[in-house]
Amino acid sequence: MALFRLPSSGPAALMPRGHGLLLRAPQMSDFPQWAQLREFSRGYLTPWEPIWPSDDLTRSGFRRRLRRYTEDIAADRSYPFIIFRESDGMMIGGITLANVRRGIVQAGTIGYWVGQPHADRGYMTTALRVLLPSLFGELNLHRIEAACIPSNGPSIRVLEKCGFTREGLARRYLCINGIWQDHLLFGLLHEDFRG
Amino acid sequence: MALFRLPSSGPAALMPRGHGLLLRAPQMSDFPQWAQLREFSRGYLTPWEPIWPSDDLTRSGFRRRLRRYTEDIAADRSYPFIIFRESDGMMIGGITLANVRRGIVQAGTIGYWVGQPHADRGYMTTALRVLLPSLFGELNLHRIEAACIPSNGPSIRVLEKCGFTREGLARRYLCINGIWQDHLLFGLLHEDFRG
Numbered sequence: 001m002a003l004f005r006l007p008s009s010g011p012a013a014l015m016p017r018g019h020g021l022l023l024r025a026p027q028m029s030d031f032p033q034w035a036q037l038r039e040f041s042r043g044y045l046t047p048w049e050p051i052w053p054s055d056d057l058t059r060s061g062f063r064r065r066l067r068r069y070t071e072d073i074a075a076d077r078s079y080p081f082i083i084f085r086e087s088d089g090m091m092i093g094g095i096t097l098a099n100v101r102r103g104i105v106q107a108g109t110i111g112y113w114v115g116q117p118h119a120d121r122g123y124m125t126t127a128l129r130v131l132l133p134s135l136f137g138e139l140n141l142h143r144i145e146a147a148c149i150p151s152n153g154p155s156i157r158v159l160e161k162c163g164f165t166r167e168g169l170a171r172r173y174l175c176i177n178g179i180w181q182d183h184l185l186f187g188l189l190h191e192d193f194r195g
Numbered sequence: 196m197a198l199f200r201l202p203s204s205g206p207a208a209l210m211p212r213g214h215g216l217l218l219r220a221p222q223m224s225d226f227p228q229w230a231q232l233r234e235f236s237r238g239y240l241t242p243w244e245p246i247w248p249s250d251d252l253t254r255s256g257f258r259r260r261l262r263r264y265t266e267d268i269a270a271d272r273s274y275p276f277i278i279f280r281e282s283d284g285m286m287i288g289g290i291t292l293a294n295v296r297r298g299i300v301q302a303g304t305i306g307y308w309v310g311q312p313h314a315d316r317g318y319m320t321t322a323l324r325v326l327l328p329s330l331f332g333e334l335n336l337h338r339i340e341a342a343c344i345p346s347n348g349p350s351i352r353v354l355e356k357c358g359f360t361r362e363g364l365a366r367r368y369l370c371i372n373g374i375w376q377d378h379l380l381f382g383l384l385h386e387d388f389r390g
Contacts, residue, residue: 050298050299099294099296101294103245104245104369104370104371105368105369105370106370107368142367142370142375143365143366143367143368145365165366167363167364167365167366167380168362168363168364168365168380169362169363170338170340170362170363170380170382171338171360171362171382171384172337172338172384173300173302173338174299174300175299175300175301175337176299180337185362185363185365185380187365187366189366189367
């Protein structure tokens with residue numbers, strides 16, 4: 001469709017940086033730090049995430065994850081990012097843009113996590129602010145969506161600080177920690193962001 | 196994931212029927228009736244649909260459409276249906292289940308159109324009631340979503356009659372008739388439907 005341009009640059013090249021943070025797609029060499037940070041943060045993250053597969057923190061589980069990411073990026077379906085602190089290469093957490101829809105939609109949904117040692121320091125708000133221009137720019141999105149469990153105050157505050165608007169409440173929207181849970185729906189338009 | 200079963204039967208086999216209606220995937224032999232009904236209904240449908248490609252009503256455009264449908268069904272991504280009146284084979288309109296998400300979501304989004312000669316006779320409400328058991332059953336969905344332009348009263352009434360709940364208002368959600376338009380968000384849970 002001539003109306004809607006596809007991404008102009010290869011998505012693998014997306015490496016937004018700023019305010020001391022660098023975001024890029026995960027790679028195999030990230031495994032040790034990733035597994036350590038996730039294991040350390042397990043109790044902290046469990047209430048807000050899908051149930052972890054039993055082999056999630058193994059090297060082979062991570063390899064499978066990367067394979068899926070590669071397919072998803074190539075299909076313009078999903079873009080995963082890991083967040084690093086530039087000064088010392090410390091891994092902070094991750095953001096994934098998923099469910100990318102083109103055609104008459106031009107939207108995608110973000111989800112994110114922060115490692116427990118780095119929580120409550122504003123890293124996620126900063127990381128999103130660093131990433132958003134690439135999502136609206138290189139990836140040409142018109143709208144970015146997010147969904148939050150209503151009791152997840154810190155996550156809601158991140159979205160609000162980044163300019164997202166609360167647009168609805170989807171009942172039993174995602175199966176989180178083994179239970180179908182209601183989610184607040186948020187949206188950010190390209191024009192909100194520019195404005 | 197062991198938690199979520201994949202569809203148990205081949206999706207191409209989905210041909211729900213009842214209350215005098217039959218729903219099935221489009222096929223090449225539908226082209227003449229489809230093109231005639233769409234052309235006749237163009238002015239009636241235009242305010243509620245994406246801009247029609249210039250070759251939309253041609254045989255080659257329809258063939259391209261069917262090719263995309265075949266890929267989408269095979270990938271468990273989207274399921275298009277045409278609605279026929281059983282007594283005389285008359286084509287009434289269509290319903291598509293799109294953006295099927297598995298894993299922790301198990302949801303899809305429906306969209307529909309009815310030919311102008313068949314409007315305002317309750318066909319779409321009946322067709323949805325005939326289709327819904329297959330979406331929750333054979334396709335194992337947990338949640339069905341729909342989005343409506345707020346001024347589209349007839350479409351909203353169809354959803355409400357079928358038990359959908361209004362859950363939000365997504366700003367500039369889809370590019371309809373060439374303009375980014377706000378949409379009411381509706382959801383129907385498997386348990387609403389059984390209840």
